Amino acid sequence: MSNNHHDAIDEALAALRNATPPEGMEARIADRMQQHASASQHETAAAHAWWRGAVSGAAVATLAMAAVLFAQHHSQAMPQISAHAAAAANAGAVNAAYIKGSPTANDRGTPCAKPALLRAQLSAAPPRMELTGLPTPAELRAATIAPSKPAPELPLTAQERELLRLARTADPKQLAAFDEEAQAKLEAQQAEDFDKFFTPPPAPTPPPYMPVENE
Amino acid sequence: MTAIGEQSLRWFSAAERVWAEPDLAVLVRDYSGLLYRVALSILRNAAEAEDVVQDAFVRVLQRKRELGAIVEIRPWLVRIAWNLALDRRRRVRPEQMDEVFAAALVARDTPADDALAEAARIARVLAAMERLPRREREALLLSAMDELNTAEIAAVLGRSESSVRSLLFRARTHLRERLKD
Numbered sequence: 001m002s003n004n005h006h007d008a009i010d011e012a013l014a015a016l017r018n019a020t021p022p023e024g025m026e027a028r029i030a031d032r033m034q035q036h037a038s039a040s041q042h043e044t045a046a047a048h049a050w051w052r053g054a055v056s057g058a059a060v061a062t063l064a065m066a067a068v069l070f071a072q073h074h075s076q077a078m079p080q081i082s083a084h085a086a087a088a089a090n091a092g093a094v095n096a097a098y099i100k101g102s103p104t105a106n107d108r109g110t111p112c113a114k115p116a117l118l119r120a121q122l123s124a125a126p127p128r129m130e131l132t133g134l135p136t137p138a139e140l141r142a143a144t145i146a147p148s149k150p151a152p153e154l155p156l157t158a159q160e161r162e163l164l165r166l167a168r169t170a171d172p173k174q175l176a177a178f179d180e181e182a183q184a185k186l187e188a189q190q191a192e193d194f195d196k197f198f199t200p201p202p203a204p205t206p207p208p209y210m211p212v213e214n215e
Numbered sequence: 216m217t218a219i220g221e222q223s224l225r226w227f228s229a230a231e232r233v234w235a236e237p238d239l240a241v242l243v244r245d246y247s248g249l250l251y252r253v254a255l256s257i258l259r260n261a262a263e264a265e266d267v268v269q270d271a272f273v274r275v276l277q278r279k280r281e282l283g284a285i286v287e288i289r290p291w292l293v294r295i296a297w298n299l300a301l302d303r304r305r306r307v308r309p310e311q312m313d314e315v316f317a318a319a320l321v322a323r324d325t326p327a328d329d330a331l332a333e334a335a336r337i338a339r340v341l342a343a344m345e346r347l348p349r350r351e352r353e354a355l356l357l358s359a360m361d362e363l364n365t366a367e368i369a370a371v372l373g374r375s376e377s378s379v380r381s382l383l384f385r386a387r388t389h390l391r392e393r394l395k396d
Contacts, residue, residue, distance in 0.1 A: 005391045005394040006387075006391065008339070008340050008394060009340055009387060009391070009394075011337060012320075012337045012340035012341060012344075013355070013358070015337050016252065016256045016320070016359045016360075017361055018320075019251070019252050019255050019320060021247065021248050021252075021265070021268075025247060026244060026247055028269065029243050029269050030240070030243060032273060033272055033276050036273050036276055036277075
């Protein structure tokens with residue numbers, strides 16, 4: 001009996017030992033590994049692409065920031081330069097007007113062609129600085145005390161839009177309800193019409209007494 | 216002109232590629248059957264066992280850089296499949312599959328009457344095995360694999376060889392006693 005059990009155990013273990021794998025298992029394992037390898041390659045490529053994108057994005061952002069800062073700096077520097085240039089040009093024009101007959105008056109293209117002469121004329125008469133195109137102090141003062149421009153009209157409210165619609169489409173009687181004077185006039189008119197229609201006729205006057213003669 | 220470090224890196228990656236690709240195919244060819252039987256002995260379900268084998272080789276693929284450092288490749292592979300099968304066993308209930316599984320284990324060339332009797336005997340032994348203590352059962356199941364010697368079973372179970380021998384002796388004794396009942 002014990003041998004039978006021993007044999008049964010060996011039989012079960014031998015059955016486990018001799019179990020054959022299903023057909024095509026190796027191919028399926030290879031496919032699965034291939035899938036996994038390609039998926040991991042894609043993940044790695046995606047991770048690398050992400051890093052590459054992040055680095056290039058940071059570089060582009062840095063360049064853009066640098067460009068913005070440079071542009072801001074340039075735009076702040078330009079008005080000063082242009083103001084100086086305009087002032088210098090105006091000064092040159094004014095000075096040239098003052099120095100009539102001098103070579104500089106005829107030669108505006110080279111206002112400093114003879115700087116010694118120009119300096120002498122300038123020291124003799126102080127130049128008047130009238131900058132064209134810039135507001136004068138009087139204009140600036142007038143602008144400061146000028147009344148503010150009226151604010152733009154506000155859009156209509158819902159009630160106002162409704163009123164507008166009524167005015168365009170509604171009956172005059174309905175419109176009159178919004179105007180007290182017109183409403184009172186209309187009511188008075190109606191009362192007058194009513195009275196005119198329903199006022200009882202005046203009582204007939206008795207005929208004049210005519211004494212009857214006894215015959 | 217490339218730096219020496221880049222050259223050596225390139226050489227190492229090429230060497231790894233040349234070494235790893237054929238080796239994985241060889242591993243699948245040589246060990247997939249063993250891993251399948253190991254998983255089947257625990258799960259008693261062919262489809263689940265094949266899934267375990269696939270998962271095991273995916274794990275191998277994930278660790279292909281470490282393959283060169285592994286001295287005993289067979290116990291290492293069996294251990295991976297063993298642990299995966301034990302994890303999966305929590306989801307399936309192999310004792311419900313004993314009848315079908317036992318019938319599938321019977322050789323196909325066995326006559327029908329004998330096959331039925333043999334399947335019944337196998338199912339009875341498998342049911343008795345399920346009632347064994349866990350360590351004894353595991354040692355007994357691994358001992359069923361011809362490819363594994365006692366040292367390898369000990370490596371898979373993380374125990375000494377003498378402990379494995381003792382477990383096997385006790386497992387057989389307990390199993391015989393249970394089959395007598």
